[in-house]
Amino acid sequence: MSQNKEQNVSQLMKVRLDKLKELESLAIKPFGDKFTVTHTAEEIHENPQKFIDSKEEVIIAGRLMAKRRHGKAGFGNIMDMTGNIQIHANVQDMGADNYEVFKKNDIGDILGIKGTVFITKKGETTIEVLEMTMLAKSLRPLPEKFHGLTDVELRYRQRYVDLIMNKEVKETFITRTKIIKAM
DSSP: OOHHHHHHHHHHHHHHHHHHHHHHHTTOOTTOOOOOOOOOHHHHHHOHHHHHHHTOOEEEEEEEEEEEEETTEEEEEEEOSSOEEEEEEEHHHHOHHHHHHHHHOOTTOEEEEEEEEEEOTTOOEEEEEEEEEEEEOOOSOOOOTTTOOOOHHHHHHTHHHHHHHOHHHHHHHHHHHHHHHHO
16 A cells, blocks of 8 residues: 555545544443344335335344435435445434534444434435434545455455455355355
8 A cells, every 4th residue: 555545544544534533422332232223225225115104113234335414404314235225414303413423434434313303305215314323433534435355356355345345245254144044
């Protein structure tokens, strides 16, 4: 890794460590507690209308893979074991304190989300965040979203990152595990 890249990673880690200290000062456990999940992203995507009609609250957990803020609201993408789902966070539904915590979240953090399902104007199945729980703070930045890990040697050394960033590799590992279990 070049010296400039190492310096950027060090600076990002320092910012994330500062955010970790801020969360701890707010009495938020940055490495969470027990969290019970009721649904998966795949279940919600299969039949979103069922959740919309019943106004049933869903509880999911996963890694924050993208985040976009717009004033007093923001969108994000949560990736669990079954796929990705969009979340929408706003001050009115979450409260000012919880929204401030949402603003401190980084890509890679693992979050627990409780909310209701709706469809956006663009047709995207989305969870309106009512409550958010920090389950694990990511201190190291993930690789760039579009290119992921391109260096083969780095992919093998950091297999855990490759599994997070590369859907095909993750699916191969899951399939392999199922085959071995069946044998």
